Amino acid sequence: xxxxxxxxxxxxxxxxxxxxxxxxxxxxxxxxxxxxxxxxxxxxxxxxxxxxxxxxxxxxxxxxxxxxxxxxxxxxxxxxxxxxxxxxxxxxxxxxxxxxxxxxxxxxxxxxxxxxxxxxxxxxxxxxxxxxxxxxxxxxxx
Ligand code: HEM
Numbered sequence: 001x002x003x004x005x006x007x008x009x010x011x012x013x014x015x016x017x018x019x020x021x022x023x024x025x026x027x028x029x030x031x032x033x034x035x036x037x038x039x040x041x042x043x044x045x046x047x048x049x050x051x052x053x054x055x056x057x058x059x060x061x062x063x064x065x066x067x068x069x070x071x072x073x074x075x076x077x078x079x080x081x082x083x084x085x086x087x088x089x090x091x092x093x094x095x096x097x098x099x100x101x102x103x104x105x106x107x108x109x110x111x112x113x114x115x116x117x118x119x120x121x122x123x124x125x126x127x128x129x130x131x132x133x134x135x136x137x138x139x140x141x142x
Contacts, residue, residue, distance in 0.1 A: 072142035
């Protein structure tokens with residue numbers, strides 16, 4: 001295995017996977033606002049599958065390769081670390097929230113599902129958006 005080949009496309013693959021999960025999240029939200037439960041369900045499960053794929057690739061990459069460090073300095077570095085920190089903390093929290101949100105829906109506890117989903121959804125979208133920002137800053141800004 002050449003260590004030069006893998007790292008260049010793996011971060012992009014990760015960003016694409018998390019981006020697809022975000023697109024399905026927004027589409028799923030669009031459907032539930034129109035009371036289309038079956039489409040909502042399919043979109044949210046698909047979003048979860050892509051987020052799980054992201055996690056597999058991310059962990060594999062973290063185990064096999066060294067982490068690229070941000071080279072920027074000063075304010076841009078402070079901004080980068082702030083975004084990265086909030087991204088990581090919320091990513092850890094949102095994982096269990098997603099599982100409980102889905103479990104409530106599958107048990108047809110829709111009132112509780114809706115209440116929790118209104119926290120899970122924006123948090124998940126924040127993790128997706130900051131994932132892309134971190135990727136772009138790390139690979140194209142510094
Ligand atoms: C983690 C995955 C999911 C997320 C993030 C999510 C997100 C949401 C959100 C934000 C709402 C509230 C929409 C609003 O404010 O009008 C909602 C409602 C709803 N969701 Fe999900 N959902 C997920 C999975 C599912 C699944 C798997 C089902 C399966 C049937 C489902 C069924 C419903 C139903 C029926 C409602 C309407 C509840 C009501 O109005 O009382 N959801 N969901």
